[in-house]
Amino acid sequence: MSADLVGGVLGPSEPREGPPVALIDLLDRLLNGGAVLTGDLVLSIADVDLVHINLRAVIRSITGEEPAPW
């Protein structure tokens, strides 16, 4: 799903300004922020932390490949 598509579909709404959102800024918010619900969530992912540990493992494994910048 591209921002362009959404901008086009929105029609009357103003397209959002500025450069495209960086994935890392988005993941900061979508994996650490956002309302966390409990209760009738799909039982198998009720343990939100479990899912997010997997997610963070992905991010961290990427981190490990990066050489020190200085």
Added chain:
Amino acid sequence: MSTRTDTPDGLPGPGGDQLTYVYAVGREGPALHGLAARLPGVDGRPLHAVGADGLCALVSLVPADTFSEQGLAAQMEDLARLETLARSHHAVVDAAFAETPVLPMRLATVYLDDARVAGMLVRRRGEFEDLLGRLEGHVELGMKVYADPRTADTPAPAAVASSGAGAGRAYLERRRATRRRDQDAYRAASDVVGRAAQLTQGVVASRVVHRPQEGQLASHSGVNVANEAYLVPRARTEELRRALTALADGVPGVSVEVTGPWAPYSFATAPPAEHPDGGEGR
């Protein structure tokens, strides 16, 4: 309790082999229903609105196999897929936030069916109303401070003998100069972080500290020493953006990056009662 569900035509009803993915919750009204009618959700599937007791969730149906625990884990291990999911989620939240106050959900918030989403809205109505009220009229700004010693002007190492004892001294001198430059840049970056705290005090309603960014996804050339989010009254967004950006003007080896306005992702994580001072370091 009044419940209203606009299940899109041509799709199977809730339950069975589909689950309900929740993007955001706002107040019941034409804004969210209108968005649902014209925006796509994850994988281009149509959105619909689930309303209950004055609240409304933007949702779409997703396949049960790929959004079960195992399915989600597999999606999360594929960075390209994770990005697609994250951008789809954000596109919906961002479009909704542009029109009406909404509470963004965390990525991959999935219910068994629409009825369970409606039940959740009813049970947590008070909490949602409190959060929506607190966030209304505000946007989130992100601010990152980087130390990048290599961009600082460094005096050129003295040109001395290129061999023998002179070369050894020159090498040590260069090492010392580099270390001083690095220390200066980190000290200056720390100072900028402190001035950002002073600047935002009294302006922002709340502040959240994210982990500094690192790794391949962190494309900035410097080292991220602070990664913060502010809940800002909408009318003061541009003023604060300019002031924060200017903090690094004329400061060698330091840069500031301001992102947003965002929907208040960083401030939707917990009921206000658990955040008496409105912010929490992470």
